[in-house]
């Protein structure tokens with residue numbers, strides 16, 4: 142089926158070449174990092190994780206695009222999602238590949254990555270995260286690819302694919318939970334040491350994943366033969382709205398606990414995010430942008446008139462997506478290191494090299510996504 | 526193995542009794558015969574038959590004896606020399622630190638009391654890895670590159686570490702450093718008896734396990750003129766226990782339950798007084 146990705150319009154090829162160029166730039170930047178070490182990044186002794194781990198954390202969430210279409214379709218037999226399930230699954234595939242790449246580029250000794258498998262360590266959450274992420278990648282790829290193969294031949298899905306699809310649903314819950322456990326079990330970081338972290342991860346994932354999916358479906362509607370239905374879009378938009386409301390609600394619960402209890406350590410990171418701390422405020426603009434975008438996105442999705450307007454819909458989705466990205470792909474990780482274990486505020490800013498590597502990894506994800514979507518479109522055009 | 530262990534415990538007890546209360550631990554190392562035989566232990570590393578053993582190594586910091594910058598410099602420099610610690614300059618983001626000084630409000634972040642005596646607020650304290658009893662760094666490491674030895678020391682395998690830095694996020698004491706670049710060009714004079722590290726791995730204080738295995742006290746303890754006291758926390762007759770039995774000592778962030786093995790005598794009137 143892969144040959145479907147090898148024929149396309151000039152616009153298609155221009156897009157592919159553009160992505161390949163970005164990947165090349167990212168690769169060259171990575172070669173520099175590989176040579177010199179993580180010293181080429183903005184990370185330090187005090188902020189020892191930066192954009193890479195933050196992107197990893199965020200993209201685990203976006204991979205929820207699959208489960209949020211799979212649940213209505215497989216569990217509730219919601220037929221309107223029949224044609225879009227595969228787009229959700231392949232988006233998840235591309236996200237998980239990016240997650241793995243972001244972990245890889247973050248390693249100080251990447252050539253030793255197999256040590257995680259050679260010395261399996263069940264008391265490390267990293268070990269479990271690796272297991273659930275690889276499992277989720279395989280599940281989504283196998284489910285997507287096999288059902289597409291069946292569709293091509295005009296057969297119904299083989300029965301075992303349905304079984305895998307059922308397994309993939311709790312599995313999706315596990316990737317967000319275990320990723321949250323990376324953070325929420327650390328006595329050192331009070332900003333992360335919160336029982337509601339896994340719930341926040343689920344809510345933010347269930348918002349960001351389908352939001353990006355809607356954006357891609359709308360793009361496909363413009364540039365391809367696949368015209369997503371109005372009802373499917375509206376159903377996704379409602380999912381995004383509810384999930385985002387839950388996400389913001391959970392965040393506010395954290396804010397209440399920190400500021401009503403007035404425990405200084407619990408307040409510190411929030412103070413840093415909202416107003417800055419010790420005269421340092423690099424994340425303040427991010428925090429307020431996220432707040433405005435989240436409320437705007439929710440408002441546009443809750444009001445039926447704006448939600449049903451398909452000109453406004455992509456903007457609402459972008460607002461939600463960006464808010465979730467700032468929340469998890471920037472603030473959550475960076476503010477976790479503020480203050481440091483000595484109570485000092487040490488700030489972090491990514492370097493150009495680091496940003497190029499991030500762009501390169503995103504370009505790889507988009508390339509995988511483009512190829513997979515092209516195969517889907519090719520197979521379906523052939524049958525039509 | 527067992528007989529040996531018992532012998533060492535006896536030896537330890539005898540030395541401790543001989544020391545009484547007042548002597549510094551330097552004596553302990555000086556009483557050791559110079560030529561120690563070596564043997565190979567189960568793990569394949571060469572361990573002197575003079576190796577010092579303990580159930581749980583611990584340290585007492587007598588802050589009253591760290592008065593001048595010189596008191597800190599001696600200790601830090603001994604460690605830097607012994608462990609090939611690179612010098613990136615004081616303002617570098619890439620600093621590697623095993624033992625260094627911090628003021629009270631940073632050492633004991635959270636114990637933020639405006640009514641402390643000025644003398645304490647102004648005091649500096651040496652900080653290092655606490656070799657925690659329940660080390661979160663060990664719990665999170667995905668490769669067991671950082672591990673807890675049976676004698677309580679939290680060690681690092683620089684050859685296994687993948688540089689994920691999970692341990693740095695997990696350590697509540699900021700005890701860990703990462704080699705952001707190749708450290709070798711920044712080492713002043715290389716000590717051939719201790720490994721240098723490569724870029725991309727994490728490191729920290731190792732309580733001088735390589736010296737304990739040769740029957741020697743940690744190098745900072747030796748250089749401290751009695752300001753750092755080292756011994757077995759599990760042995761009621763050890764020097765650290767004698768101090769802890771009679772003095773009020775505090776640990777950093779005890780509420781987190783990691784169980785630090787480094788104790789601080791704060792506010793003057795230290796062990797010698």
Ligand code: SF4
Nearest residue numbers: 654655657660662696
């Ligand atoms: S002080 Fe930090 S590095 Fe040392 S054992 Fe405790 S948690 Fe681990």
